Amino acid sequence: MDSASRGNLEAWLRFADDLGLGPFYLDRSVRAAALRDVAGAPASLSQRVETPVKMPPAATSSRPSAVASAPEASAPRFAPSAPAPSLFESSNRIEGDTLDRIRADIGPNCTRCKLHKARTNIVFGVGNPKAQLVFVGEGPGRDEDEQGEPFVGRAGKLLTQMIEAMGLKRSDVYICNVVKCRPPENRLPEKDEIATCSPYLFRQLDVIGPKVICCLGACAAQTLLNTNQGISRYRGEFFDYRGAKLIATYHPAYLLRNPNAKGDVWKDLQKVMALLGLQPKRR
Numbered sequence: 001m002d003s004a005s006r007g008n009l010e011a012w013l014r015f016a017d018d019l020g021l022g023p024f025y026l027d028r029s030v031r032a033a034a035l036r037d038v039a040g041a042p043a044s045l046s047q048r049v050e051t052p053v054k055m056p057p058a059a060t061s062s063r064p065s066a067v068a069s070a071p072e073a074s075a076p077r078f079a080p081s082a083p084a085p086s087l088f089e090s091s092n093r094i095e096g097d098t099l100d101r102i103r104a105d106i107g108p109n110c111t112r113c114k115l116h117k118a119r120t121n122i123v124f125g126v127g128n129p130k131a132q133l134v135f136v137g138e139g140p141g142r143d144e145d146e147q148g149e150p151f152v153g154r155a156g157k158l159l160t161q162m163i164e165a166m167g168l169k170r171s172d173v174y175i176c177n178v179v180k181c182r183p184p185e186n187r188l189p190e191k192d193e194i195a196t197c198s199p200y201l202f203r204q205l206d207v208i209g210p211k212v213i214c215c216l217g218a219c220a221a222q223t224l225l226n227t228n229q230g231i232s233r234y235r236g237e238f239f240d241y242r243g244a245k246l247i248a249t250y251h252p253a254y255l256l257r258n259p260n261a262k263g264d265v266w267k268d269l270q271k272v273m274a275l276l277g278l279q280p281k282r283r
């Protein structure tokens with residue numbers, strides 16, 4: 001397939017994913033299995049993670065569940081996939097871990113997955129290492145790849161506006177991605193790439209220990225909730241995630257294409273603000 005056709009197809013699939021039409025084009029159950037392999041058991045995928053990662057994806061040890069404020073507590077409309085038993089159930093946080101150590105473990109020239117071939121910079125994450133609020137995106141785009149910082153392109157500028165509308169500065173929060181290297185042509189990260197890179201995200205979240213994690217788009221939400229469900233099934237609901245509240249909202253890039261969805265995102269961010277005791281910025 002030529003790159004223009006591939007780009008069109010990717011855009012269409014991303015749009016379908018944003019709408020929550022489901023994983024009809026990806027077998028995400030295989031990815032979930034791969035995530036479990038990386039976390040808990042020797043398997044072909046885990047062998048690609050050179051750094052020993054002794055923790056499971058959070059959802060396998062701390063199963064996300066919609067908190068009481070969810071509208072249908074007795075019959076949840078979203079059920080994250082069942083947790084897998086983990087060899088590391090009782091020692092799932094790395095003692096003495098730090099962001100610097102995680103960065104060093106990734107290393108300056110990571111070649112663990114195929115994304116390394118076209119990347120310019122590894123985009124580790126940026127912001128307050130003790131942030132109460134962490135935003136998790138999908139993966140770097142072209143601007144991020146060039147600058148080595150997440151969310152600095154068009155979608156990033158919108159994210160910055162959203163953060164400021166919440167009465168915060170970019171430097172108050174932490175911003176990172178599921179994969180640290182740019183997928184070529186801004187395609188979706190593939191399951192093996194997510195399986196390889198997401199353990200570093202899990203460690204970042206454990207080290208920062210935020211009160212709230214805001215997933216921007218389906219990729220982040222599906223990775224952290226260990227689900228293949230479309231984001232519109234659970235957008236705007238809070239879930240428990242390893243001591244934090246996790247909420248998923250639409251990705252800023254989706255908002256650039258669908259400005260009508262900004263109201264939904266603002267509602268989600270207002271829920272986050274209420275949890276953090278924040279007042280919106282006065283205009």
Ligand code: URA
Nearest residue numbers: 137138139140150151
């Ligand atoms: N989109 C993402 O998901 N992450 C970035 O860093 C930039 C755009």
